[in-house]
Amino acid sequence: MKRKVQKMSKEEIMADLKKSIETWDVKLVKSATEAAIAEKIPVGEIIGDGLGKGMETIGVRFDKAEIYLPQVVAASKTMEVALKILEPLMSAGDGALKGTVIFGTVEGDIHEIGKNVCCAMLRGAGYNVIDLGPDVSAMDFMDAAEENNAQILAGSALMTTTLESQRELVETRDEMEAPYKCIFGGAPCSQEFCDEIKADGYSETANEIIDLVARLCS
Ligand code: B12
Structure with missing residues (x-):
């Protein structure tokens, strides 16, 4: 029997992008970034309103000593995974x-x-x-x-x-x-x-x- 694939809304994708950085979840960042590309969400929004918001949370939590350097490094590596996936779209301009x-x-x-x-x-x-x-x-x-x-x-x-x-x-x-x-x-x-x-x-x-x-x- 075929499994029904639930289509995600733009809000859900943006929330996943943010969450993937906040939880340094490489698997989630890959799937959310790919979903965002499939939904044709502009790269600026994917980075600025999704991934970037997650990184803001990381900065705030680090400042409050709720997380430490290894977690910050893990979050930044997760961000790099997403930027790598987005790279081909970003070099498209003249x-x-x-x-x-x-x-x-x-x-x-x-x-x-x-x-x-x-x-x-x-x-x-x-x-x-x-x-x-x-x-x-x-x-x-x-x-x-x-x-x-x-x-x-x-x-x-x-x-x-x-x-x-x-x-x-x-x-x-x-x-x-x-x-x-x-x-x-x-x-x-x-x-x-x-x-x-x-x-x-x-x-x-x-x-x-x-x-x-x-x-x-x-
Ligand atoms: C991630 C991080 C690290 C990572 C960096 C990983 C990496 N590959 O970049 C690691 C763990 C390696 C690290 C190391 C260190 N860090 Co650090 N780090 C941070 C942290 C938590 C987040 C920074 C970040 O990435 N923010 C997210 C990005 C998206 O935001 P952003 O950089 O501000 O950029 C945005 C805007 O500012 C703007 N922007 C940025 N650049 C530019 C340039 C232009 C031209 C324009 C127009 C706009 C623009 O656009 C961006 C997107 O919107 C901050 C805390 C914080 N709250 O900022 C501390 C922080 C910056 N680190 C700090 C320190 C002290 C260090 C270390 C000395 C070690 C330590 N004890 O923590 C070393 C640095 C050694 C060195 N010589 O540089 C201090 C600096 C204190 C100070 N005011 O001087 C901070 C503030 C933490 C703290 N509260 O103590 N760090």
Whole structure:
């Protein structure tokens, strides 16, 4: 006898995406991401309103010491599984026409999840994103921008200490009189700090980064 397969609603899929990160459930993240793709839910929503919400919970629970580093690492690995599945959809845009963004976590900082989410969102919106990974020096940003004829340098910082590396990137760009726009984000970063260091843009979330980059590339 054939088993009846129950079709999931969009709300159920989004809830599963969030839950899969909160419970670092690799099996669930795979099935929920595939269900979301089958339902043609936009990549931005899958990441921003599903997986990303789960990661927010992880951050809050870690801060309250309800979970510890191994669980955080497990959640970030689960997130990476989903981003890998979404990758082919995200490289579909005509990146070269929209602009090139050099993305990295700034020097001294190894946090990557927020950066990876932002890169995924920008690729989904059709930008050519060169991801330099974590702990990237100002000079490495500059070299990559020159090599790739980029418009934007995007630096993520998750620690108050590494905010200084964001400042250094703007200073290096200015000293070299380079034309690239510098944009920053990450939990300790703010619009106020970006104004202080004379950065060109800030966004609090990955959802807002697309409008920010679009404004700066136009
Ligand atoms: C995950 C995590 C880790 C993981 C990182 C895994 C990985 N592959 O990235 C591991 C376990 C490795 C880790 C290590 C460390 N961590 Co940690 N970590 C976290 C945690 C729990 C969550 C961060 C996260 O991924 N959030 C989810 C993502 C999606 O959010 P997000 O990064 O903020 O990004 C969003 C926005 O900020 C924005 N955004 C991000 N980047 C950019 C860039 C641009 C250009 C723009 C426009 C927007 C933007 O868009 C994103 C999506 O919406 C935070 C706690 C917290 N509440 O933030 C601590 C935290 C950041 N870690 C902290 C510390 C101290 C460390 C360690 C030193 C060790 C330790 N004792 O915990 C080391 C770092 C060593 C180093 N040199 O970097 C502190 C930093 C304290 C401070 N204010 O300085 C925090 C705040 C925890 C705490 N309360 O103590 N960590």
